[in-house]
Amino acid sequence: MKKLLSLTLVVVMALSLLTGCAQPAPAPSGEPAAPAEEEVIKIGVFEPLTGANAAGGELEMEGIELAHELYPEVLGKKVDLIVVDNKSDKVEAATAAARLVEKEKVVAIIGSWGSSLAMAAGDIVRNAKVPAMGTSCTNPLVTQGNEYYFRVCFIDPFQGVVMSNYAFNGLGAKKAAIVQEVSNDYAVGLAKFFTDNFKKLTGDENSIVAVANYNTGDQDFTAQLTNIKAQNPDVIFAPGNFTESALLIKQARQLGIKTPFIGGDTYETPEFAEIGGDAVEGVVFSTFFATEKPITSESTKFLDAYKAKYPGKEPAAVTALGYDAYLILIKAIEQAGAADSASIHKALLETKDFQGAAGVVSFDENRNAIKSAVIKTIKDGKFTFMDVVEP
Amino acid sequence: MKRNTIYTGTALLLLFVFVYFANKHLDSYLLRILNLCAIYTVLGLSMNLINGFTGLFSLGHAGFMAVGAYTTAMLTLPIATKQMNFFLAPLISPLDKIVWPFLPSLLLAGVLAAIVAFLIGAPVLRLKGDYLAIATLGFSEIIRVVFTNTQTVTNGALGLKGIPATTNLWWSFGTAVVTIFIMVSLINSSYGRAFKAIREDEIAAESMGISLFKHKVLSFAIGAFFAGIGGGLLGNLMGTIDPLMFRFFMTYNILLIIVLGGLGSVTGTIISAFIITIAQEFLRFLDEPIIPNIPALPGLRMVVFSILLMLVVLFFRTGLMGTREFSWDKFFGFFKKRPLSNGGAK
Structure with missing residues (x-):
């Protein structure tokens, strides 16, 4: 009896699975389709x-x-x-x-x-x-x-171009260094288009003096930063996740790097300003709004x-x-x-x-x-509007 | 014995008919779920061979899948699509001209994954228990990080898209059937018995003359071979892959399947692969607002799986099937009152 019961249960379950999978039967032609759905x-x-x-x-x-x-x-x-x-x-x-x-x-x-x-x-x-x-x-x-x-x-190409224009025209930079979050498609794309346009603007193939990579979740950036410090760039472009970027900038300031940092729209989170504290004052980034x-x-x-x-x-x-x-x-x-x-x-x-x-x-x-893109900076721990860049 | 062969043949025929009609009549959503069921069966079986049958607690599965998925994708991508994908850095020389059919790509994917597993396994399989788990987990992360950084081969973090969607029910269920057949034959062979002996007691097995190194590496490499094939099927089902897809979570999904199904049971793995994959979609209503005026709680359906895993670990240590397997004798014996012929033994 118990076996018969379990067999019935299995059959019922299998059937319910089948009916669940079957395509909904078309509504009978006699009655009109439910008006509510229309x-x-x-x-x-x-x-x-x-x-x-x-x-x-x-x-x-x-x-x-x-x-x-x-x-x-x-x-x-x-x-x-x-x-x-x-x-x-x-x-x-x-x-x-x-x-x-x-x-x-x-x-x-x-x-x-x-x-x-x-x-x-x-x-x-x-x-x-x-x-x-x-x-x-x-x-x-x-x-x-x-x-x-x-x-x-x-998309990334536009943002990369906006920030390289800002670095060249706004900051007067001739040499740039890049620190990118290599496991993040967004950061890699941004860095690539920044590089291309910056080289075009400066007319110098060697205007990107250093490229350093880090992975999502990294905590210590001393090695990358020491390397960059030795190259003495005018600006550091650091697209990446907000936590890592904030830590990166903080450690750079501790190492005595005074070079301005610029980045992308991921910076615009309260956590970025919180983690970065005083170190991220004056950081400039592009965003949507x-x-x-x-x-x-x-x-x-x-x-x-x-x-x-x-x-x-x-x-x-x-x-x-x-x-x-x-x-x-x-x-x-x-x-x-x-x-x-x-x-x-x-x-x-x-x-x-x-x-x-x-x-x-x-x-x-x-x-x-x-x-259009918006350029913002951090002033007294707050995101402050700087400029609008038309496409 | 002969009767059982006939039953197996009939079951396969029924499956064939089912796949034929499902392919014709089901919509792409249901087809996708069925495909995933079959692919997770392949992946679950491959992991169960390593973890369940040989008793090596390995968490490197996502890494092997990544090797397989990338190999298949790189070999099957049409040349024009490759050029579209690699807009940041061009693809390196031989790969940008090669386009292979699906089957050889899939096989090569498995072979490459097995080679990687051999290279990893040879030094690491000396470790036991938790240490092995950590080492293999580390290796799977290394594979992922390597894929992230080799922009000119894998397109790095940007991922690949436009992979031909070759995987259909024929491919996925076909691979699953072949995998089941090979696994069952392997486990019932002298190798399989050696694997089980190693699982039960390494020292006893070694003193019986079983080479620990040879059998452990063999099990690891065969497991990785099917993981690579499963990864390849998955990549060509999705049409797009990126390194982040092969994080630890992917391994965890498969671990969930084999633990719930029973470590050391082919039948259990198959059942639980289907149940879990279908339940993940079926339980979606839990994510929606159930009671009016109370906002929806996204993620509630995942809580079900967490509770299930907890219950299994606490009360059903052996999972759904333990180490038991399906057999026709037991299946028909179940409906008969009289005892099994020769005591239920094979």
Whole structure:
């Protein structure tokens, strides 16, 4: 009897698995399709909400949710956000994207923090012909050769060029040293484009006097810094994760290196200023967005709404990017007058001068945002606006 | 014996029919999950050979997978895509012109992973227990760091994309079946018995005339071979790889599968690879807001696995299957009241 029971249980479980896997049967032709489903537009979001990149994913989610609250409807239909966690894991990210496309049948996708996670979704959105809007994935490979991936942020080449221009024109530097986080695609890309443009500006092949590498999680940079000190550069470009960069600059000052440090948008986290303390005063970096200087009317709207929802908190640049990613999709649906993937894709390709919270966006031929960059410095432990650089 | 062969043949035929229809009728999301199930089966079996059957507590699996995934990717990437990927530093000379078919790439991936395992294993396998775990973990990290820094070969931290998505159900399930067949034959051979003897008691095994070094390295290299193949399948399923994908977490995922399934059981590994991979997706509803007005708790579904692992370690030390295996005799004996023929022994 017991055996019969266990056999029945096994069969039931196996059958439930099968039915779970089977494709949903088409609605009987007699009754019309449920009208409720017609009125909802599903937009998928895949972000790292757990794992190593959870902090970044959370910041972007804040922006996406804020935009959803401000613009909950388009074409008279309710917009539904379907959020899936990608665990900061590439394999999981691909499955999450496939789930959004196949099971949830979303019309467009937002995400993700982390270029490698976005790249994992690349093939899936292309095969399904569902447009995806990257938030802060800056690796050029994300959108290259994939006509369904867009992004609202500028990419590494632009940022590298901006900072090398600043080093050459703003600081009058003739010799630069680079310390890069070699395990970080973002840092490696930035360093490469900085190098190329700096050599062009100075007209000197040997203008980069030293290149030092470190890995994510390193604590001690004395060896690299001693090497750089001996070369006596005019400026040190150090793109990388905020914790390591702050420690790096701190140790450089302890070693008596007075050379100015410049970096990229990863510096703009409260932790960077906290860990760095006095050592990071005067550090200059490029980023997407400045709260002191709203770029568009949408920026003001975003800032007001953010302050109302999260009192006492400064919005991060990536939060504004998350906000823009949602809004640009909504505007595309509005423009297309239809909420199917093909129309949204077409409207996105035609998007020009989109007024977002983090700047005016147009797409180039590789579907990357062309937008202005903001240069900031650290003054009295606070991120302070310096300049806007037009593309 | 003959009856069992017929049953096995029938089961394989059924699997064949299932794969044929699944390939035609299921959507890409379900296909992806099934592919992952089969790939994790291959990876789980390869790790179980080292950890479960030979009793070497090795945590270097992600490193071997990285070797396999990169080898397959570099050999199967079309030349135009290679040029697109390597925009920072050009790819070194012979690799930028080579494009191989999938099968030889996959085999070479396994062979290279096995060679790496041999080089690592020869000095390290003298260590035991925790020390071996730390040494192998260190080596897997070294492989990853090397891949991060060799910009002209692996494209470094930028990763590779546009890898042809060759892996489908035929490849993944085919590899899984072949792996199961080889593993079972190996374990039932004299080598397999030597592996188990080493697991139970090294000194006793050695005094019986079993060469510890030879058998340990052999088990390690065969395990790494299949890990490399699994990594290659995974890379060509994803279409993109980067060094960060092969962190310790990857090893941990596979360790979870073999511990839950039972260290030293092929059957257990297969069952738990399927259950865990499917459950990870099935439990996604836990991440969503369950009770209205209470915000969603992302990561809740992973808590389920942590609790499961804790329960297994506390109460079911041997996992789902222990060291027991599936056999047709037991399967049919289960439904009969009378005792097994010759006492359930083979």
